[in-house]
Amino acid sequence: MKDFLASKTKIIGLILAFLVLVVMPPFYTSYWVTLFTQMLIYGILAMSLDILLGYTGLSSFGHAGFFGSSAYVVAILATRYKMGFLTCFVSGIAVTTVISMIFGLLVAHATGVYFLIITLALGMTLWGLAFRWVTMTGGDNGISGIPRPDIGLPISLKDPLTFYYVILVFFLISLILMAIYVRSPFGHSLKGVRESESRMRVLGYHTWLHKYLSYVSSAAFGAVAGALWAYFDGFISPYNMDLTASIEIILMVILGGPGTLIGPALGAGIIVFLKNFISAYTQRWLLIVGTIYILTILYAPQGLMNLLKDWLKGGRKKTQVEEAG
Amino acid sequence: MSEFLLVQTLNGLSFGALLFLLASGLSLIYGVMKIVNIAHGSYFMLGAYVGLSVILRTKSFILGAFAGGVVVGVVGLIMERGFLRKFPLQALPQMMITLGFALVFRDLALLIWGGDPYTLPCPEFLRGSTQIYQVVFPVYRLFVISVAALVAIALWLFNDKTLVGAKLRAAVDDHEMAGGVGLNVPLISGCMFGLGAFLAAFGGVMGGPIFGVYPGLDFELLSLAFVVVIVGGRGSLKGSAVGSILVGLVDNFGKALVPELSYFTLFAPMAIVVAVKPTGLFGRE
Numbered sequence: 001m002k003d004f005l006a007s008k009t010k011i012i013g014l015i016l017a018f019l020v021l022v023v024m025p026p027f028y029t030s031y032w033v034t035l036f037t038q039m040l041i042y043g044i045l046a047m048s049l050d051i052l053l054g055y056t057g058l059s060s061f062g063h064a065g066f067f068g069s070s071a072y073v074v075a076i077l078a079t080r081y082k083m084g085f086l087t088c089f090v091s092g093i094a095v096t097t098v099i100s101m102i103f104g105l106l107v108a109h110a111t112g113v114y115f116l117i118i119t120l121a122l123g124m125t126l127w128g129l130a131f132r133w134v135t136m137t138g139g140d141n142g143i144s145g146i147p148r149p150d151i152g153l154p155i156s157l158k159d160p161l162t163f164y165y166v167i168l169v170f171f172l173i174s175l176i177l178m179a180i181y182v183r184s185p186f187g188h189s190l191k192g193v194r195e196s197e198s199r200m201r202v203l204g205y206h207t208w209l210h211k212y213l214s215y216v217s218s219a220a221f222g223a224v225a226g227a228l229w230a231y232f233d234g235f236i237s238p239y240n241m242d243l244t245a246s247i248e249i250i251l252m253v254i255l256g257g258p259g260t261l262i263g264p265a266l267g268a269g270i271i272v273f274l275k276n277f278i279s280a281y282t283q284r285w286l287l288i289v290g291t292i293y294i295l296t297i298l299y300a301p302q303g304l305m306n307l308l309k310d311w312l313k314g315g316r317k318k319t320q321v322e323e324a325g
Numbered sequence: 326m327s328e329f330l331l332v333q334t335l336n337g338l339s340f341g342a343l344l345f346l347l348a349s350g351l352s353l354i355y356g357v358m359k360i361v362n363i364a365h366g367s368y369f370m371l372g373a374y375v376g377l378s379v380i381l382r383t384k385s386f387i388l389g390a391f392a393g394g395v396v397v398g399v400v401g402l403i404m405e406r407g408f409l410r411k412f413p414l415q416a417l418p419q420m421m422i423t424l425g426f427a428l429v430f431r432d433l434a435l436l437i438w439g440g441d442p443y444t445l446p447c448p449e450f451l452r453g454s455t456q457i458y459q460v461v462f463p464v465y466r467l468f469v470i471s472v473a474a475l476v477a478i479a480l481w482l483f484n485d486k487t488l489v490g491a492k493l494r495a496a497v498d499d500h501e502m503a504g505g506v507g508l509n510v511p512l513i514s515g516c517m518f519g520l521g522a523f524l525a526a527f528g529g530v531m532g533g534p535i536f537g538v539y540p541g542l543d544f545e546l547l548s549l550a551f552v553v554v555i556v557g558g559r560g561s562l563k564g565s566a567v568g569s570i571l572v573g574l575v576d577n578f579g580k581a582l583v584p585e586l587s588y589f590t591l592f593a594p595m596a597i598v599v600a601v602k603p604t605g606l607f608g609r610e
Contacts (some may be wrong), residue, residue, distance in 0.1 A: 025351075112416055113361045113420060118550055121555060121591075122554050122592070124544075124545075125592045125595075128591075129589045131588065132586065133585045244431075247424055281532070284436070287433065289425075290424075290426065290431075292409070293424055294422055297418045298411075
């Protein structure tokens with residue numbers, strides 16, 4: 001009965017998602033189409049962090065740095081050198097992956113909160129680079145005027161709806177790739193590292209390498225989101241990659257439910273919606289995020305998706321946040 | 326050239342002095358309670374803002390420095406007593422709570438003091454400059470260096486030579502055993518947290534006349550303080566002191582020599598220390 005209930009909820013969820021994301025957008029106003037595009041891009045970003053936070057149990061405080069570095073590479077190549085879509089997109093991901101491979105050497109040995117301290121500091125050095133390297137990044141003003149790309153298809157991406165569907169395709173490809181990734185044997189051994197690193201080491205797994213690869217792959221998927229964002233917004237500034245931005249991504253993952261992949265995407269949708277919705281009425285967005293944070297930890301530390309799962313299964317599991325800590 | 330070296334070294338030292346006031350509390354709080362306090366940079370910023378308001382009303386810098394410290398120290402105590410204690414030794418939930426507070430503090434500061442940057446007035450008797458060899462150097466910066474040195478010596482004496490300090494060290498070494506032999510670990514932790522908040526806020530007022538106070542100062546300094554903790558080692562007072570001086574100097578020479586990459590130069594000491602000694606220069610484990 002419970003299983004049936006769970007699969008029924010899953011089917012209803014899928015149908016709802018299909019309706020909201022695929023069928024309905026042509027009937028939305030352009031405000032909502034833009035909002036949904038934002039949600040999908042941040043959805044990719046939140047899912048990419050979930051590989052690290054949810055599946056490997058390592059909370060990174062510098063994830064926005066990778067989002068930003070990829071967006072900056074795209075912005076610089078597209079505005080200054082007038083490069084095409086493919087060059088920009090691939091370079092953004094490649095540069096970010098290389099940065100994460102270097103950073104990974106410093107962070108992969110760390111565990112628990114120490115991991116978080118180092119990733120925070122590293123993320124802020126990337127922010128510092130964007131903020132101070134004025135000749136390259138435009139400093140505080142950022143880079144604006146990134147044109148919508150020509151992706152080699154006979155459609156114009158200047159139209160918000162077309163752009164939305166292109167982003168949706170990217171979102172689905174990323175979702176499928178990440179789902180295969182975390183369900184692979186490697187993904188399962190990542191979970192093993194999350195549950196008990198010492199036990200995995202005794203079993204003969206190279207845990208350092210697992211953490212390293214998890215960090216790099218998480219950054220690479222984050223870079224996809226960053227590159228898409230540069231094209232979506234046409235503008236990138238240091239504020240897209242500072243600590244507050246990293247904190248928002250973590251909130252998306254924690255709120256949605258770490259280790260569920262689709263949960264963080266949902267969390268991203270909720271946060272992006274709230275941010276836009278609340279900003280229309282008040283300037284006090286940070287005050288509200290801060291309060292949501294404190295309340296989430298006090299009352300729903302396992303995240304919405306896990307809350308739903310537990311409710312369906314009955315009984316309450318140990319929370320993800322407690323386990324990760 | 327030697328003039329340049331001397332000026333930049335002194336500038337770096339005065340910045341390192343401020344970093345020490347911030348990072349020593351952060352490091353000790355981590356040492357005793359394993360809490361990564363994301364709101365620690367906010368204490369620095371709030372301290373500077375409160376100090377500013379008090380100084381503008383009373384015209385007394387010293388009063389402002391202590392008012393900033395005490396107000397924020399009490400805020401820290403409330404945070405620890407009311408919220409963090411609900412999650413003893415659970416690193417991630419505790420950190421998330423401090424994170425929530427950091428965001429709330431940032432927005433409240435913006436609401437109360439607005440978005441304009443302020444510079445705190447320098448106290449009357451410390452205005453002007455003095456000459457060291459060929460170099461003219463502001464007195465106030467020398468004052469900051471000596472205050473931080475005094476605080477460092479006081480903390481060291483307290484930590485190494487007093488009974489309370491011994492209890493504190495016991496709590497850092499082994500939380501459970503310290504409680505087992507009858508030490509009131511929660512009380513020690515609470516006081517430690519309050520003291521850390523006081524020191525950070527005091528540092529904020531001290532730094533006010535040099536680089537002012539503005540929105541965003543909180544996270545900018547927080548990450549520098551984290552670099553200090555990474556370089557110096559967690560929970561070590563000596564580590565905080567050496568780390569602060571190192572980071573202060575690297576940051577300052579970075580700003581003078583390669584201004585565009587100045588924040589990024591901090592990557593170098595961090596990478597070298599983590600590669601050679603992952604626990605930091607004076608860290609254990």
